[in-house]
């Protein structure tokens with residue numbers, strides 16, 4: 001089953017909508033709500049509270065936390081090299 005590109009939910013068979021961009025990119029929407037949030041309201045995934053992306057960002061810290069950890073590890077490696 002495909003996942004909704006906006007809210008991240010699994011889309012039950014026989015429901016939802018497939019949107020094809022003119023450049024050939026294909027995305028799935030579970031509902032009209034998700035489609036409108038993307039195209040009409042032009043909302044960003046990470047700013048809408050009911051999306052999976054937002055929840056992941058809030059609970060695990062998302063990309064920023066991963067980046068921060070990577071930077072920390074890099075700085076520690078540099079310190080070790082200097083000693």
Ligand SMILES: [Zn+2]
Pocket residue numbers: 004005006007008009029030031034
């Ligand atoms: Zn959705």
